[in-house]
Amino acid sequence: MYADFDLVIPETLDEALEALAGAVGGGNGGTQPLAGGTNMIVDLRARRVAPSRLVGLGRLDGLRGIRIADGRVRMGARTTMSDILRHPDLAGHAPSLVDQARVFGGQMVRNAATVAGNICSGSPAADAVPALLALDAEVTLASPSGTRVVPLSEFFLGYKRDARAPGELMTEIAWDIPPAHSSNRFYKLALRKGDAITVVGVAVALAAEDGKCGTARIALGAVAPIVKRATAAEAMLCGQALTPELIDAAARQAVDDVDPIDDIRASAEYRRHCVHALTRRLVTQAWERLT
Amino acid sequence: MAETKTIALTINGRDRKVAAPANATLLETLRELGYFEVKSGCEKGDCGACAVLVDGEAIDSCLALTWTVAGRAVTTVAGLSLGGAKHPLIEAFEKSGAVQCGYCTPGLIVAAQSMLKDTPEPDDDDIRLGLSGNLCRCTGYTKVFDAVRDAAAVLRGAESQA
Incomplete structure (x- = not known):
């Protein structure tokens, strides 16, 4: 690929947050996180972004997976669209989220693309976002100085602008299981x-x-x-x-x-x-x- | 200049050490190593010609950086077999005439294999979903669907005998 950048692939979340500290959030240049790559690599090739360094998140297995407990769905940031389709219980209370995963790209894209990557792409056409907004999802943002939880409804500030401070990494998306008498x-x-x-x-x-x-x-x-x-x-x-x-x-x-x-x-x-x-x-x- | 380093991975069952720069995609690396069955198409994740299995799951190799698959098992269509014999999907694509120019075929077979792993008894909607990231401009997909249905039945038979 023509694009030139450094790549680090941390083994732990703390290492990843250190590597991202001071990164430019969302925009161009600087250090940026790399998850599934289905947006980032396309944007690099088209020269829409030009980061000097990428932090690959692929070894952070703790950020992947869906846990449903205590009335809450907690989804790791690296959970893929295919993970959503495979989960045995999600279709029961979040059919909207499962339906968007079915029509999300092709199979290979669904196998790689992550929920947080879709959210942080900032695209108004990001398919996971309407379903998650309607479920009143919240996102967790982490940095070396700690974590904070932001309602997804307050995350987007404008076209491809969001509430992440420089270097903050989205680590989790979570929402309350909808009540029994509800439908999405x-x-x-x-x-x-x-x-x-x-x-x-x-x-x-x-x-x-x-x-x-x-x-x-x-x-x-x-x-x-x-x-x-x-x-x-x-x-x-x-x-x-x-x-x-x-x-x-x-x-x-x-x-x-x-x-x-x-x-x-x-x-x-x-x-x-x-x-x-x-x-x-x-x-x-x-x-x-x-x- | 992007840094180059040597990573270890398995390609088609063979342990390999591969030197690659930070900005190399898996597609570029595989073709440099001579795995020409992995095709370059749109390089955007739309066409699926570059699909390979990573730990059994199909991804577009044009969208993966080589370093990110260190330690993992990469399988191209040439690495698919069943007990040393020709893989039922390859057999079925040949028999059904699901191949014309052949450019999309390696990606289609890899995507079908990945789909059948999760869905051994696919209906047409499952096949459609599994192959939604593969473009074929020759076959019209009808014979591709025939091939995937046939191969699924053969694979289920092999599974029940095992």
Whole structure:
């Protein structure tokens, strides 16, 4: 490869954090972490990034795996999309996350690409992010001076900008197991069913209380500089018994919550149309499962 | 200039020590060593022509840096066999005529092998999912699906006899 850089492959998390200390978070140049490589190597080859040093995380087995205990799902940062598909229990309470893994790249990409890598890519089309936002996930960021937990809803600051301080490494993604009377769904609209970049991604999570919608989460991908929640639309659903009219009104509100662009895959107008249609469809499906 | 170092790994069952620079991809290293069955295609993770198994799991070798597979077992299509005989997937691809120009074939077979390890009885959706990262512009995939179904049955038979 033309790109020129140093590569260190630490054996422990502490060594990795030392190696990353002082790194430039997310941007160009400096020291950057390397996980599955399915974004980084492509970006290096295209000269979109030019780090002087990469810190390979491949030997940090403690960062890989899914643990479900005490009402919480804890996913190591290096957990791959294939790990999500193989897990026996995840489809039961996070079908949205499993569904996005099924349509994430091709098999070889799913075998390498990590959840934290997808989040930290900062792409508004990152498929794991809508599902995790709708599940109210939190991310753990570590540095030699300690760790902190940040809600994923506060992680993205702007297009390819996030809350990581220089040198901070994402080590875990975690969320509470959704309550028994809840439902979550994800749909990816793309030009093909496999191995395609998302045109619009929608994740919905609803919880019912006494026949009404208790909490609602709607997260939208590839229709704004960051993956974002349609909070005004969510608010319209909370505390209500959902009717087709209300669901349609909330789906229209979701269109006002986004700011899509025209690009090679679709026009902004088409994306707005699909945000309405897909939000209405997914909220309807999620609600039907609860009533 | 990127630093060069020697790493130890297993390629097709053979222990090797390989000198590679920090910025070498596994694809580049394998082809330098003469494993020409590993093809270079899109170099973006879309086409799957460069797929190899690392510890039994298929990855795109164009997206892996060589140093990151130190100590691991790399298998190309040429390293696949079953009890010393021709691997059922290779046999089935030949028999079904799932090969035309052949450029995608090594990657398709490696991806199919990786998929069958997790899913020994695949339905068409499983095959579609397993081969979603492999592009073939000749066959239209119909005969590829036939080959994978046939090989899966042969492999299940071999498993039940073992």
